[in-house]
Amino acid sequence: QDIAEVPREATVIIENEFGRVAVPDNMNPYIAGQYLDWGMWQATQESLFYLNYESGELIPWLASGNSFNEDKSSVTISIRDGVKWADGTPFTANDVVFTINMLKANPDLQYSFDMQQWVADISAPDDSTVVMNLTRPNPRFVSTYFGVRIWDTILIAPQHIWEGVDPTTFTNYDLEAGLPMGTGAFRLVRSTETEQVYDRRDDWWAAETGFHALPAPQRAIWLGAPGEDLRAALMSNNELDAGWTFSRSTFEVAQSRNPNIVGWTEDLPYAYLDPCPRYLGLNNRAAPFDDREVRWALNAAIDRDVLVAIAYEGMTDPAATLYPTYAPLQAFLDRNAALFEQYDVLGSDMMLIDSVMEGKGYSRDADGLWVDGDGARISFTLVARSSQTDKVRMGNILAEQVRDAGFDASFQPLEDGIFYADVSNGALQAWITDLCGSVSDPYETFSRFHSRFSGPIGESVPGVNASRFENAEYDEVVDAMAVLAASDEGFDDLADQALEIWLRELPGIPLVQARLLTPFNNTYWTNWPSSDNNYIHPGHWWVTGALMLLNIPPAG
Amino acid sequence: MATMSGQARESVVVLAVEGLSIHYEMRAATVRAVDGVDFELRDNEVLGLAGESGSGKSTLALGILRLLRAPGRVVAGSVRFGATDLLALDESALRELRWRQFAYIPQGSMSALNPVMRLQAQFRDTLTAHGERMPRAAMHARFVDVLQGVGLDADLLPRYPHELSGGMRQRVCIAMAMLLGPRLIIADEPTSALDVISQRVVLETLAAARKAIDASMLLIGHDMALLAQVTDRLGIMYAGRLVEMGETGTLFRDARHPYSRRLIASVPDVRARREFQSEAMDSEPQWPLDEPLQEVAAGHFVRPWGGGYDS
Amino acid sequence: MSVDLLTLSDVHKSFSRGYRNRVDALQGVSLSVAAERPQIITIAGESGSGKSTLGMLALGFLSPDAGELRFRGQEIAGLRGQALRDFRQSVQAIFQNPFATFNPVYPVDHVLRLTLRNFSTGAEQASRETRISDALRAMHLDPALVLGKYPHQLSGGQLQRVLLARAFLLRPQLIIADEPVSMIDASLRAVVLANMLELKERHGISWLYITHDLSTARQISDTLLILYRGRIVEAGPMERVLDAPQHPYTQLLIQAIPRPDPTQRWQAPLDWQGDESAETVTAAASGCAFYARCPFRMDRCLEAVPPLLATPADTQAACFLHEPGAARPG
């Protein structure tokens, strides 16, 4: 008998968005590319801070607060009293210092380069204080790296476990020894390819100190569902309490079978706004999209309303920029309404296409497709990762739209291995992708088009600025923004300038906002996050999922 | 067929075939392999059936034994074994009769044994299928007995068929036929693939074994010289019909039907050389085959062919 | 001195069946077919004695393990180009099973035409047709009846004669016929044999007639070779061998031939030691293969293989009984 028996009513079952775990016995969170969103992140670990970016609030958790010095080049983080690792060892500032130093020392670990780049030195004057001196001023340092800005964060390692192991090969997995060791309310009891089981720890520090009550579920299980339809089936059979995403129609059918299934809102769009707008990446260093006017012409060919209506079944909104429309960002965009009149991204204008293209010396051939002076068509393939359903669904529609406008495009989904290889070495012309950049201020998204991430075609670049957009004026503005907090003087002006350049150049074509319909099942557990009860972002696969586990009382 | 039923004879009729017709019915055409054949086989008698290749001899044997495979089908006639109408029997009753009453030595006895089973298992299968329950030792003794009857050693029993030479296999089949002491043995060209020495040994074994159990035998072959050696009576088949039948001696001396005559006349003799008349045979002679057999002498039946009965 | 048409000298051939299991099909056979004088040579012997293997070797379809096969003095294996065509044209064959000798998807004349096309130089289409018709008629076949017919539409005897016609068309000097009549019933058999004889006598074609049916051999052949276990045990003019066999095996063979006469039935069972067992075969491996069954066996038969020795009947027999000074059985 390997694990205790726990009734279904006391178990919460959450979908592992990744589907299946190829290596269920590697729980090392620092390995590059490692995603431990099948419970390790949410159930066994806790973050120093959690960012609620609907509200913009940074919730202190393992830390009790932070303060920057005047020029934002040094930050002090205070550690909460009474926090203990699962084995009873106190969690102290030394664990934080150890973790950051470990990352700096091992260049192939996740976030290693970031820490090398930003942290000049780190020290723990006492057990509950961490002082970090930065190499340059960075007002976003804490929220970016310790607040779960997107998906994950830098998790703190228990020094007494990680000391003396090789962090690049340590698997951090040993159920007997209590690994993975965290401060969270649960501990791992089983990990297989298809299921991860975590049982509640009744000696959780927060319950002992009175910081937070014990979570209601005695057990949390993560399991994979291979497709949307099976996910829907599992949910309507009450075999799943929190699912990965649904398309609108699937959701509606599921809800009609099981009214306990709910979304973010009660009515359309059911979905919440995810911070990764979808856009059409274009290769800015290869013809024909090395010409901003041609990029604009291509933009004019796209009817986003059709994308929204068909690929998203009306569940999202067209996007004019790569910013999610959270309140702080919406304010930024609203401020620049005049710019959007000048650069009408959303307008689809066939006249514009004709005038631009003819001005460039193109003409239409018998099939109505643009040909250059030599009679060669503007032929390109739109690609997307085949595993990303919404982008595949957009692909055919986009190809048809730009074809109607005279661009000889076709659509082809690609496997990850080839998609990324081609994106990073510049072999592609156009690809449908997304950008997870800014959440609370405009800097992050702008930084993704900085020329330091670019490179000549044929040379591998890391895929951040895969468009290979290079503009010295833009770089300058973005560099200036980097050292300023959003509230700092001059920041807004810089942001407005950057937006102007970005819109003028249009290095990529924004398509739609990302709205994800994350379904929850109220049959066994209630109080899932919703638009009315917005205690945390509903993406339960993020590290913030921990807060969800703490906030769901049993139904009835 | 009144002409065939020589009721005068006092000996018991073991097998009576009347008006038996067997057709192979295929989409494109129907082959009338056996066409209205009648004959009787009496107690302790060896009846030979000769005829050219394809004249229906094997088909006839299979038809009597009810072993025909599709598309072969008995379309008319009757086969009586003693008092039983074989064609009317159901499968299980037929199965009871098989081997206990009539045994069969197949034409391809080279390949009649299951290649993946030891001989003793195949012997045992034959016994147990007929409810013979006896201790292993007794069974083994029985096998050794029949094997010795055909001049084979007991140490063959654990062997597989492929470990035996062709002649040995044929003798195993003869031994198998003796296992339950049947009243009738139907042997279809038991020696056609063998050299003359093996041929002779096999036939002599068969004759001795048959005599030992007093069985009758239907012996099919096309080697007239061999048939001359071992049969009491001889039937000549042509195109699915019996064209002549009589005592073997009579037939060799005084064959009437031109086909029989040619068959006998063309058998070469190893002691003498003779002249061939290389007649043209572009079209096979078409004798009328529909007229009933006529008894031209006691026990000698001939099918009229339109010519005179000259000798 | 004229060169023989075909000579086999001390030919050996063995087959391996799987590993370690070897069959010595021929163990030193020599024979020759003269070029100028047509003759019919019969090769007889028990099943598996190597008769067909000999035929295949002589046709160049198998290559010997040891010994020489020569066509007009040239090694057969080395024939190429025109020499090979000459060989093919001069040495033809008729196979045992007439039904398997024609490609079932083509009319029987297909192979006739093909043969002509490949072998006749510059002959006109029209003259080819007449040659085919003539050849068929020579074999007593009506061309109208045969041409365009598929193999399954003809009887075995007819097919056999089409093959004869084909051989006739080519006018080879030698035809190797492996059991050409075994599938045919007695009445047709006579016709085929007569045709063979006619080809020899009228057209000067020699035959290597492979059979185990000595009665038919008697009717047509000039010379008789008896094979036993891959060796020639007796050779000589047909009549002499058959009428006065000198080798004990030949004697037994002839004794076993049934007579087509119900009045002369077998009297006593054949004096036969039974089937060859593994032990006797091993014992005789280095000596006379017939040792195990021989009524006259001597110790020295175990020691050496008897060579072909001249016999009083003017034949040759591979038996130590015919060594000068050996005691002859009565």
Next chain:
Amino acid sequence: MTPRYLGMRLATFVLTILVASTLNFAISRLTPQDPIAALLGRMASRGRTVENGAEILALYRERLGLDDPLPQQYLNYMGNLLRGDLGYSLAFFPIKAEAVILRALPWTIGLLSVATLLAFTVGNLLGALAVWPRVPAGFRWLVYLSMPFSAVPYYLLALILVYLFALNWSVFPLGGAFTPGSVRGFDLATLGDLLHHATLPVLSVVLAVIGFWALSMRGIMATVLGDDYLIYAQARGLRSRRIFSHYAMRNAMLPQVTALAIDFGRLISGQVLVEIIFNYPGVGWVLYNALRAADFFVIQGVTLFMVFAVALATLILDLIYPLLDPRIRY
């Protein structure tokens, strides 16, 4: 069986593995996929800025030996193989490829062997009975009825099965190998749970291939039916069931058994889709995932395992074949 044969057979086995692993190596290096770029791309797509991308690329290439010249990589690869080291998984570094594969292996082997044997048995029985004369004519149509299942691609069949049996009627679970969170041990409840979960995956494989077995068995059986030993067995009055099992089937199975080994390999491939649909742990899914992520070492490992499995199956089969067919001797 002679040592020599055993040696030869083993040599062939080793050669197969050698050639296959070389091919394996070659094929995966010929694709334009780049596993490290894929890794970084995946990170970028999840909101991580990888500022030092180029360095990480170089670092990983070096660690994994991907920056060596190809011949060197090949030698390393083969050398490691000898030591049973398949290398690191590129997508799941620092986990070893063999760890990834070995974990999935038992599931695949379990599911596959059950499905294969079931399909083999049922399919062959259906096919054999379809031509067995004493079977009601209606039964013959069973074989034809089994064909449409083979016509529907595995994947769809599995989906349809899930919809019918798991979703609409809730007879079987929707996927997985066990009930999530269930307590496991060596007891009946666990076994029952396991079987309950394996039913649909097995069924979809079985239904999809049963028809093919039935079809080829039907053909073989029809040939066997005319064989002399069947007629002879019937003549001896053997019971029909005995003839069917020990005479007909026993012989007709021989060629099918050979096909089984080859089919085993094909089934492994087919398994991929089934494992995805049923969320069943196994090698198929590992392979699929590795192919998508260009995880060379895992791909090589899985393919090699498949090659090994099939080659081993063939080897074992060849070695035991003489037991099945006593005519075969090595």
Next chain:
Amino acid sequence: MTRRLPRFLTPVMTLGLALLALVLVPGLLGQFVADPEQMRLMAGGINAPPGHDHPLGTQNEGRDLLTYILKGMPNTLLIGLVGGGSAVLLGTVLGMLAGYVGGLLDGVVRNTVDIGLTIPPLAILIMIAASFSIVTPLMMGLVIALTSWMHPTRVIRSQVLSLREREFVLLLRLSGASPLHIVFRELMPNLIPFLAATFVNAVATAILASIGLEVLGLGSFQTPTLGNLIYFAIIGNAMWLGLWWWWLPPIVIFIVLFMGLFFVSTALDTLANPRLEQG
């Protein structure tokens, strides 16, 4: 003893051909009557059930499914034909030469085939399909052929091995026929029914393989095929949404097509092996 060639049109063959015609006639000719406009985005309502305007309904982009099927079928058939055809062609040439000529050639072919058979086809297929950005039906067919020629080669070789021992081959050699003549003019016609059956099986296998790939998202997206129709039905959750008119028709077409091919190949088997012919 007469050997008869059964007449070509047996009942099973007729049934098979009729089923094939049911699929092939609309499949091959329908594309000429289908209106390409109907295949465009929002040519009709979204997910409309079969009705007057759209006999087979529409899918989630409002494309008319009947038109999609009519346009897609020729491509799917092309994949099958190219895949099965080139596999059998290669298999025939290699198998025949290896079987007849023997020696070194045979050794090489036999070992290549044996090794090839052990390598799982799907692995190679996925690898190749994943490596090319654009997959046309023609390429798809060739890729499939690459992994499926071994089986035909193997069976054809063994057929030739048994045929070449037949006496008529020896007679042909005696008649001065060249090996090439014997293999392709004499042996080949004997194997026609067998080759046809092999071909039919290979086509079926190729279509199945291509659907497997397309369902994994590795197919052609430029051109409509039944495989990508199913792929889109799956990612569009057609079954869950109850859109039977989307996923069922292609399956029915496959069943009819395969049953047709199956009956034809059974009938051809019977031609090649008369013992199968029975009541």
